[in-house]
Amino acid sequence: QAEMAMHYVKERGKDNFQFYQRYIRTEHDDKLLMEKRLRLAAERNDFQLYYQPQIDLREKKVIGMEALLRWNDKELGTISPTKFIPLAEETGLIIAIGDWVLEEACAQAKAWFDQGHRLRIGINISPIQFQRPDFVNKVKHILEKTGLPASLLDLEITENVLLYNREECFKTLERLKQCGITISIDDFGTGYSSLSYLRRFPIDTLKIDQSFIREVLENSNDQAIVTSIIQLAHNMNLRVIAEGVETTAMVLFLNDRDCDEMQGYLYSKPLPAEVVTTFIQQTNPEEVLI
Numbered sequence: 001q002a003e004m005a006m007h008y009v010k011e012r013g014k015d016n017f018q019f020y021q022r023y024i025r026t027e028h029d030d031k032l033l034m035e036k037r038l039r040l041a042a043e044r045n046d047f048q049l050y051y052q053p054q055i056d057l058r059e060k061k062v063i064g065m066e067a068l069l070r071w072n073d074k075e076l077g078t079i080s081p082t083k084f085i086p087l088a089e090e091t092g093l094i095i096a097i098g099d100w101v102l103e104e105a106c107a108q109a110k111a112w113f114d115q116g117h118r119l120r121i122g123i124n125i126s127p128i129q130f131q132r133p134d135f136v137n138k139v140k141h142i143l144e145k146t147g148l149p150a151s152l153l154d155l156e157i158t159e160n161v162l163l164y165n166r167e168e169c170f171k172t173l174e175r176l177k178q179c180g181i182t183i184s185i186d187d188f189g190t191g192y193s194s195l196s197y198l199r200r201f202p203i204d205t206l207k208i209d210q211s212f213i214r215e216v217l218e219n220s221n222d223q224a225i226v227t228s229i230i231q232l233a234h235n236m237n238l239r240v241i242a243e244g245v246e247t248t249a250m251v252l253f254l255n256d257r258d259c260d261e262m263q264g265y266l267y268s269k270p271l272p273a274e275v276v277t278t279f280i281q282q283t284n285p286e287e288v289l290i
C-alpha cells in the first residue's frame with residue numbers, strides 16, 4: 001500500500017505529498033490503535049476464555065478442556081488470538097494477560113471439579129511467560145489460591161520454548177513436574193528444535209499439529225508423519241493428542257493407529273464456560289465419534 005502511495009506521489013508530483021503522508025500513517029495507526037486497545041483490555045481483564053473438549057479415544061469420554069483466549073473489542077470487533085497474542089508478546093502485555101488466563105482457567109476447572117466433573121485443564125503458555133524466573137511460583141500460587149489439584153493442570157508449550165536456556169528450561173519443567181503438573185508440546189512437528197529434547201526434557205504429551213491432520217486421509221506423507229509421531233510418543237511413554245479432528249474418517253484413522261486423544265470441531269468447537277457442562281452431559285462422544 002505504501003509502495004502504491006509512493007508511486008502515486010511520483011506520478012502526481014508534490015501536491016500529493018500530504019496524501020502520501022496520511023496513507024502511511026494509517027497503517028502505523030492500526031497497530032498503535034490495536035496496542036492501545038489491548039493495553040486497556042489487559043488492565044480490565046476484558047477477555048473471555050472458551051474451552052474445547054479433549055476426548056480419550058479408548059474410553060470415549062471427555063477427559064480435558066483446552067482454554068482458548070477470546071478478545072472482543074468494543075471498537076475493533078473480534079480479533080483472533082493468532083493476531084493479538086503476537087502483539088501481546090511484543091509489548092510484554094502477555095505477562096498480565098497470561099496471569100489472568102492461568103487464574104481464570106484454574107478457577108473454572110476447580111468449579112467443574114466441585115460439580116463432580118474431573119476435567120484436566122490445558123493452558124497455553126507463551127515462551128515469554130515460561131522464561132520468567134517467577135513462573136513456577138506463580139503457577140503454584142494460583143493452584144493454592146484456586147484449590148485446583150495440580151494433577152488436573154496441563155501446561156501447553158511449543159518446541160521453540162526449549163531451544164534457548166536449556167538448563168533453565170529443564171529446571172523449570174522439573175519443578176512443575178514435582179508439583180504434579182503435566183506438560184504438553186503444542187503444535188508438535190512444526191517447530192525448529194531437534195528431536196533430542198524429547199529424551200532430555202520431562203514432558204508428558206505430544207499434540208500433533210492440525211496441519212498434519214487436515215489432509216491425513218488424502219496425503220500419504222501426512223499419514224506417515226502422523227503414524228510415526230504416535231509410535232514415537234508411545235515408544236517414549238508419552239501420550240499423544242491429535243488436534244483439528246474434523247471428520248469421523250479421521251477418528252477411524254487415529255483409532256487404528258492407537259492415538260490416545262483427539263480434539264477438534266467434529267466433537268466440539270471451543271465453548272463458553274457456561275455451556276460446557278450441559279454440552280458434555282448431553283453429547284455422548286461415543287455417538288458423535290463413530
Ligand code: C2E
Binds near residue numbers: 187243
Ligand atoms: P493452539 O493452542 O494450537 O489451539 C488450537 C487452535 O485450533 C484454536 O484456535 C482452536 O480453536 C483451533 N481448532 C480446534 N479444533 C479445530 C478444528 O477441528 N479445525 C480447525 N480448523 N481449527 C481447530 P484459536 O482459539 O484461534 O487459537 C489460536 C492459537 O492462539 C492457539 O493455538 C494458541 O497458540 C494461541 N492461544 C490461544 N489462547 C491462548 C492463551 O491463552 N495464551 C497463549 N499464550 N496463546 C493462546
Ligand code: MG
Binds near residue numbers: 066124156186
Ligand atoms: Mg494449544
Ligand code: MG
Binds near residue numbers: 186187207209210243
Ligand atoms: Mg496447537
Ligand code: MG
Binds near residue numbers: 187
Ligand atoms: Mg497452533
